Amino acid sequence: MSLMNYLVLSTVLFSVGATTVLVRRNAIIAFMGIEMMLNATNLALVTFARINGNLHGQVLAFFVMVVAAAEVVVGLAIIVAIYRTRRSASIDDVNLLKDVRDPA
Amino acid sequence: MITTIAATLTDAGEASTGEAVLFWVFAPVMVLASMGLLLARKAVHAALSVITVMICLAFLYVAQDAPFLGVVQVVVYTGAIMMLFLFVLMLVGVDASDSLVETIKGQRWVAVLGGMGLLVVLAGVVMTVAPSTPTGLDGANTPTNPEALAVVIFGSYAFALEVVGALLVTAALGALVLTHRERLVPKRDQKTRMQARVQALGDGALLTPLAAPGVYARHNAMDVPALGPDGEPLELSVNRVLKVRGQEADAAEYAARIDRVLAGGWADDELPAIEAAKDATSEEADQ
Numbered sequence: 001m002s003l004m005n006y007l008v009l010s011t012v013l014f015s016v017g018a019t020t021v022l023v024r025r026n027a028i029i030a031f032m033g034i035e036m037m038l039n040a041t042n043l044a045l046v047t048f049a050r051i052n053g054n055l056h057g058q059v060l061a062f063f064v065m066v067v068a069a070a071e072v073v074v075g076l077a078i079i080v081a082i083y084r085t086r087r088s089a090s091i092d093d094v095n096l097l098k099d100v101r102d103p104a
Numbered sequence: 105m106i107t108t109i110a111a112t113l114t115d116a117g118e119a120s121t122g123e124a125v126l127f128w129v130f131a132p133v134m135v136l137a138s139m140g141l142l143l144a145r146k147a148v149h150a151a152l153s154v155i156t157v158m159i160c161l162a163f164l165y166v167a168q169d170a171p172f173l174g175v176v177q178v179v180v181y182t183g184a185i186m187m188l189f190l191f192v193l194m195l196v197g198v199d200a201s202d203s204l205v206e207t208i209k210g211q212r213w214v215a216v217l218g219g220m221g222l223l224v225v226l227a228g229v230v231m232t233v234a235p236s237t238p239t240g241l242d243g244a245n246t247p248t249n250p251e252a253l254a255v256v257i258f259g260s261y262a263f264a265l266e267v268v269g270a271l272l273v274t275a276a277l278g279a280l281v282l283t284h285r286e287r288l289v290p291k292r293d294q295k296t297r298m299q300a301r302v303q304a305l306g307d308g309a310l311l312t313p314l315a316a317p318g319v320y321a322r323h324n325a326m327d328v329p330a331l332g333p334d335g336e337p338l339e340l341s342v343n344r345v346l347k348v349r350g351q352e353a354d355a356a357e358y359a360a361r362i363d364r365v366l367a368g369g370w371a372d373d374e375l376p377a378i379e380a381a382k383d384a385t386s387e388e389a390d391q
Contacts, residue, residue: 003119015222015226022219023215028189029150032154042177046173050238051238053244055256058170058173058249061170063261067271073188077279080196089196092207
């Protein structure tokens with residue numbers, strides 16, 4: 001089995017994650033789509049490390065995991081803060097910056 | 105080590121048969137679970153799908169000569185991040201459903217088309233690229249994978265590691281600041297509640313607890329009012345519910361017994377009259 005199969009699996013997971021971010025309106029599910037994209041890149045990085053025969057790809061995947069942990073903490077805190085003020089976890093309801101003036 | 109044997113590449117750079125079996129067992133599961141994230145109606149089901157994908161990824165990491173990353177994947181991603189997601193799901197409400205209203209017309213189909221286009225482009229790039237023969241990590245993972253990783257992380261990437269540490273501290277502080285709530289009204293502690301009760305004393309409020317029913321009289325039943333030191337019945341001592349239901353005993357009769365004793369007679373002097381009244385009420389009840 002060629003190692004390219006891992007990369008194809010990674011692209012499939014990445015595409016599904018990206019589609020989730022675009023399609024789903026629930027902020028938490030969209031956020032999970034972002035996590036899926038990060039995981040897919042990690043799989044690609046680990047495979048690259050194996051192809052090239054050095055560990056820099058694995059180190060990069062490790063840093064991606066750490067940054068993802070920090071990102072999740074802040075992102076979920078933002079979702080909770082928005083939920084407290086607007087009583088909604090939907091992305092469509094966060095429209096305070098939208099121009100709602102009467103066009104007439 | 106079993107993982108090392110499974111991960112060893114052939115001379116042509118192909119993975120072993122055992123690894124191929126592992127991959128073809130896990131890859132369909134992962135793709136199906138990712139579809140679960142995309143299509144699940146409930147957020148909890150989506151979270152469970154993502155957990156499935158992440159655990160399968162941990163297996164693939166171990167198979168690919170990255171046991172350290174496999175363990176970190178389970179501990180950090182599945183154990184910490186996804187649990188955080190589930191906590192926030194419980195906080196926000198499990199039944200927070202997806203709105204089906206499209207704010208931009210046709211956005212959903214455009215998004216699906218874009219996702220498929222992305223898949224075609226990415227997979228096409230991966231398939232058409234001409235890879236060199238894979239080297240494998242047998243040489244790099246000496247003596248073991250975690251030790252070799254430590255040499256690289258604390259050698260070439262020491263500065264990046266420190267920056268990431270600063271990032272983690274900042275993220276923790278940011279979460280604290282974002283979820284902090286200012287107190288709009290002063291906190292009601294024991295002292296302020298005590299002062300409020302003393303101030304309400306002028307309006308007829310009681311500082312002491314209410315008298316328990318019946319304890320000063322000859323009866324200790326719940327429906328008999330307590331008698332005060334002056335022999336007067338204390339109406340407040342009977343439960344409000346009993347009064348609403350009309351199940352309160354006649355306070356005046358029990359107070360009258362005290363008066364009869366004080367006048368030099370017996371408390372049960374007019375017992376026949378009471379018995380007659382009781383018989384009348386029981387007959388009414390029978391009818």
